Amino acid sequence: MGLMSRVSTIFKSKVSNVLDKAEDPRETLEYSYQKQVEQLQNVRRGVAEVVTSKKRIELQLNRMEQNAQQYDQDARDAVKADRDDLAQQALNSKQAIVSQMDGLKNQIADLAREEQRLVDLQHKLTAKVEAFRTQKEVIKAQYSAAQAQVKIGEAFSGLGEDMADVNMAVQRAQDKTQALQARAQAIDELSVTMALDSPIASTGDAVRDELNRIKAQTGASDELARLKLEMAKEDNPS
Amino acid sequence: MIIRIMSEGQYEVDGEILDRIKILDEHLMAAIEQDDEAGFNQAFHEVVGLVRSGSVLEHHQLTESDLILPASDTTLVEAKKLFSEHPIE
Numbered sequence: 001m002g003l004m005s006r007v008s009t010i011f012k013s014k015v016s017n018v019l020d021k022a023e024d025p026r027e028t029l030e031y032s033y034q035k036q037v038e039q040l041q042n043v044r045r046g047v048a049e050v051v052t053s054k055k056r057i058e059l060q061l062n063r064m065e066q067n068a069q070q071y072d073q074d075a076r077d078a079v080k081a082d083r084d085d086l087a088q089q090a091l092n093s094k095q096a097i098v099s100q101m102d103g104l105k106n107q108i109a110d111l112a113r114e115e116q117r118l119v120d121l122q123h124k125l126t127a128k129v130e131a132f133r134t135q136k137e138v139i140k141a142q143y144s145a146a147q148a149q150v151k152i153g154e155a156f157s158g159l160g161e162d163m164a165d166v167n168m169a170v171q172r173a174q175d176k177t178q179a180l181q182a183r184a185q186a187i188d189e190l191s192v193t194m195a196l197d198s199p200i201a202s203t204g205d206a207v208r209d210e211l212n213r214i215k216a217q218t219g220a221s222d223e224l225a226r227l228k229l230e231m232a233k234e235d236n237p238s
Numbered sequence: 239m240i241i242r243i244m245s246e247g248q249y250e251v252d253g254e255i256l257d258r259i260k261i262l263d264e265h266l267m268a269a270i271e272q273d274d275e276a277g278f279n280q281a282f283h284e285v286v287g288l289v290r291s292g293s294v295l296e297h298h299q300l301t302e303s304d305l306i307l308p309a310s311d312t313t314l315v316e317a318k319k320l321f322s323e324h325p326i327e
Contacts, residue, residue, distance in 0.1 A: 002263030
């Protein structure tokens, strides 16, 4: 069995969960339409949740940005006080935050794409529910009970598929958001409680840890040199 | 045949393209079993392209799909997770 047939099988089991097929078509048409409208509202709520979570992560990122700025200011103060050792430590901490933030920014961009996709899907689903509403009227007016059963069955399966699709997309976006949120929180906590002498998180590999430390130190030394140059310029604007 | 790409929409695909899709589909399953990420990505990318070359079904059409393809940016890890959560008896 290929991938697509397997996905179809999995998916169709979800579809039957989304929409219960009607026993007596014409009696249950209105009921099922209401159920679809309800589903659509759930999707809207799901989209809103993703948007809220994304905003929260963005706020967290802002806070981290402020922390980084604070470390930068600390480094400047330290240089003024002729304490290069302290400046170096502050810049180490800043570097650690900045490198973590870059990863987060990429993921937020990913989430923004996810959000756009959900909004598009939501519009499509709205169009489909509307199409069902129209078909329902046609079916009610034109078909006998037996024929209606068949027609409704088709419309149901088609629409059910779309609903299951959107539901799964919402779920996927929510999973991604949660993972991102957990990561942002961990980084945020790290930046608050970070031990000044080892601001680099362990990778579990001693050699890699040491290399990362060297890299961060070099980065911080470069930054210290740059900072001093900048401060010298500020003092003597030419 | 109607093929749905999840999070995207439905396409009608027939003939020679459909045959090529079915061959690639088997490759995809093999790539998952062998944990071959590069192979999976390449075959998946090709399948998505082939399906998209079919004719698009309008939004107001309510049609059941014959085959379903996961969203176009699905990774090998996600595909494996999907199957492990829903094992085929």
